[in-house]
Amino acid sequence: MRGSLATRNGQRQAERRSILRVGPESTWTTVLPVAFIIISLLALVILPIVVSQHTARMRREITRIAEPARIGANQIQIDLASELDKIIAFQVTGQQQYRRDYERILAEEQQKYRMLQSLAPQLNEDVRQDLVVVLDAMNAWHSAVRSATFLTTPQPEQVFLTRLFERHPYYEKALHASSQLEIDIQQAIDDRIAQIRQAESLNISLTLILTVLAMTSALLVAGLGRQMRLLAREAMRRRQEAEREAADAKLARALAEQEERRAAFLATAGQELASSLDYEATIATLAKLIVPNLAEVCAVDMIHGDELRREAVAHRNPARMEELRAQVGKTLPAPESVKEAIEQRAAKLIGSSAEVMRYLDGTEDATRSLMAIPLVSRGQSLGVITAAAPSGKVFTREDATLAEELARHASLAIDNARLYLESQQAVQAREEVLAIVSHDLRNPLNAVILAGQLLEGAEGLDDESREQIELIGLSAQRMNRLIADLLDITRVEGGKRLPIEQTRIDVEALFRETYELFKAQAAASEITFRYHVAEGVQPVYADRHRVLQVLSNLIGNAMKFTPAGGMITFRAECAREQCDEVLFTVADTGPGIPRENLKDIFNPYWQAKRTARLGAGLGLPIAKGIVESHGGRIWVESEPGKGTKFGFTLPAFREELTPAAVSPAPHSHSAPQRGE
Numbered sequence: 001m002r003g004s005l006a007t008r009n010g011q012r013q014a015e016r017r018s019i020l021r022v023g024p025e026s027t028w029t030t031v032l033p034v035a036f037i038i039i040s041l042l043a044l045v046i047l048p049i050v051v052s053q054h055t056a057r058m059r060r061e062i063t064r065i066a067e068p069a070r071i072g073a074n075q076i077q078i079d080l081a082s083e084l085d086k087i088i089a090f091q092v093t094g095q096q097q098y099r100r101d102y103e104r105i106l107a108e109e110q111q112k113y114r115m116l117q118s119l120a121p122q123l124n125e126d127v128r129q130d131l132v133v134v135l136d137a138m139n140a141w142h143s144a145v146r147s148a149t150f151l152t153t154p155q156p157e158q159v160f161l162t163r164l165f166e167r168h169p170y171y172e173k174a175l176h177a178s179s180q181l182e183i184d185i186q187q188a189i190d191d192r193i194a195q196i197r198q199a200e201s202l203n204i205s206l207t208l209i210l211t212v213l214a215m216t217s218a219l220l221v222a223g224l225g226r227q228m229r230l231l232a233r234e235a236m237r238r239r240q241e242a243e244r245e246a247a248d249a250k251l252a253r254a255l256a257e258q259e260e261r262r263a264a265f266l267a268t269a270g271q272e273l274a275s276s277l278d279y280e281a282t283i284a285t286l287a288k289l290i291v292p293n294l295a296e297v298c299a300v301d302m303i304h305g306d307e308l309r310r311e312a313v314a315h316r317n318p319a320r321m322e323e324l325r326a327q328v329g330k331t332l333p334a335p336e337s338v339k340e341a342i343e344q345r346a347a348k349l350i351g352s353s354a355e356v357m358r359y360l361d362g363t364e365d366a367t368r369s370l371m372a373i374p375l376v377s378r379g380q381s382l383g384v385i386t387a388a389a390p391s392g393k394v395f396t397r398e399d400a401t402l403a404e405e406l407a408r409h410a411s412l413a414i415d416n417a418r419l420y421l422e423s424q425q426a427v428q429a430r431e432e433v434l435a436i437v438s439h440d441l442r443n444p445l446n447a448v449i450l451a452g453q454l455l456e457g458a459e460g461l462d463d464e465s466r467e468q469i470e471l472i473g474l475s476a477q478r479m480n481r482l483i484a485d486l487l488d489i490t491r492v493e494g495g496k497r498l499p500i501e502q503t504r505i506d507v508e509a510l511f512r513e514t515y516e517l518f519k520a521q522a523a524a525s526e527i528t529f530r531y532h533v534a535e536g537v538q539p540v541y542a543d544r545h546r547v548l549q550v551l552s553n554l555i556g557n558a559m560k561f562t563p564a565g566g567m568i569t570f571r572a573e574c575a576r577e578q579c580d581e582v583l584f585t586v587a588d589t590g591p592g593i594p595r596e597n598l599k600d601i602f603n604p605y606w607q608a609k610r611t612a613r614l615g616a617g618l619g620l621p622i623a624k625g626i627v628e629s630h631g632g633r634i635w636v637e638s639e640p641g642k643g644t645k646f647g648f649t650l651p652a653f654r655e656e657l658t659p660a661a662v663s664p665a666p667h668s669h670s671a672p673q674r675g676e
Helices: 002-020 024-093 096-122 125-147 157-220 225-274 279-293 318-327 337-343 353-362 397-456 463-494 507-526 544-561 619-629
Strands: 295-302 305-315 348-351 368-375 380-388 504-506 528-533 540-542 568-575 580-589 634-637 643-651 668-671
Touching: 002 337, 024 096, 024 125, 024 157, 096 125, 096 279, 125 157, 157 528, 225 279, 225 397, 279 305, 279 337, 279 380, 279 397, 295 318, 305 318, 305 380, 337 368, 337 380, 348 397, 353 368, 353 380, 368 397, 380 397, 397 463, 463 668, 504 507, 504 544, 507 528, 507 544, 507 568, 540 544, 540 643, 544 568, 544 619, 544 643, 619 634, 619 643
Parallel strands: 528 568
Antiparallel strands: 295 305, 295 380, 348 368, 368 380, 504 540, 528 668, 568 580, 580 643, 634 643
């Protein structure tokens, strides 16, 4: 044994001496191949770094210099095109907005030009020269625009076109110069891209050559077994690392796919829950989403007072589903674990519980995994979902998180459905009350009006009694109008159009009747009262009673707030050049309406504090509803201290006018003031 050990030690020493022996053969077989390998590997490491730095620098030039410059040049072309549009728009409409837009575009062009000045010298000489040409061309074009006063005052069409034709070559030169600038910048980008490709091609070629040299050198040192074994072990280690990384990537991909499926499920569930405002249907949809996607059986219980009422159930087994339907509508005592989930407002993993299973589906299966998810909306607990997993499956925290997110969407949908149901019930109750008002109150009210009329015609009444009887009649008439207004505003709030019977109405006759209705009140209040019908106003196609109601509401409203010595005027004129609509206005010289209240005056029952409850707040909303029922529009303009003007439009009567039907000359009338 000692002899064999000595022999092996001698062999190892001989191997070491042979490795350390220096001579021509060992130099050729070991040192030179190793040197080749080292040089090749260093080149393979350094060359990609050098090439990547070179290509990265050129890519940075493209990204930070060339591409922004190209975009700036392109934007200058777009701005030049927009300049001409703004000039033409200003000349056609005369609106100052287009002039301001033109000046804004000029400022943007100057900003882009300054940017190009800083970037162009870094590209090439052609781009720098093109930039100078662009500046000269743009200055010439802008000088031509200023000299032609295109943006000072609108010019006659022929003059504008002539001047524009004379100066259009400057515009074409500016546009061409900016286009050439963009082309040269793009050429600079293309040159750099070509250089990048050449460098990458050279890198690939040199890499291949160096790889071949390295492989050749490696073949020359194939006899160096120890080094090869080390390389093999290193390769094995790297492969194991790659396998571990592949396994990690596979796991990450599986998790991402699972998360994507959950997100898709929640998105689809949200759409289904929001697709209906029916309270019961929304709860039933929630149960169908949980089974079979998350659980085998579930129940949705809603809070009614201090109790839980079962609203929906779902089961994967159709036969069991039919049995569980008998629970719907019943009040069931909830287990403590379910109550805790409601109180904590968080999903709770219960585990297995015979008590909860008995509460859920009437069985006492203590092997099922359970969880309870509360339904919470606007900080209030609406109910709870109790679910049981399929046999052999255990609910995890991820399942609870998914169920909690689903419950959040469901809570919002159920709350919206409940609010919608309550609003519908409130609307129905209001309509029933108004129906009672319109039917049951009008009968005794008509009796009061009739009795007042009979008493008014009786003989032997003194002046005081007759005055009281007239007061009773006026109050009954006002109450009758208030009932009609309530019915009208109910239709308007319900999104319905007011009933109208459209006929041909002469505007002059309509204004004369309105004038007669209010002239006595205006004279008594010392208010100047006038109307005016412009020349060429067509008859309107509208409901005479309803239009008279709109005018009465607007004029009556003006009478309330116009002080003595003020003026109220109502006018009619063509709303458009073709006169297919007639514009009506009612203006007063009262105190006006504060700007913050203008958005509220057409809301039902709204009144400003200064009105001191001078009415029910229904006149303006009803007027709006009447005008919109005719297909028109109504608005208000007011300035505190300078009065208020209401305007509305009605459709003109669409019929070819005969010579006899030509509108009469304009009329103006005024009510006499007190003392005249």
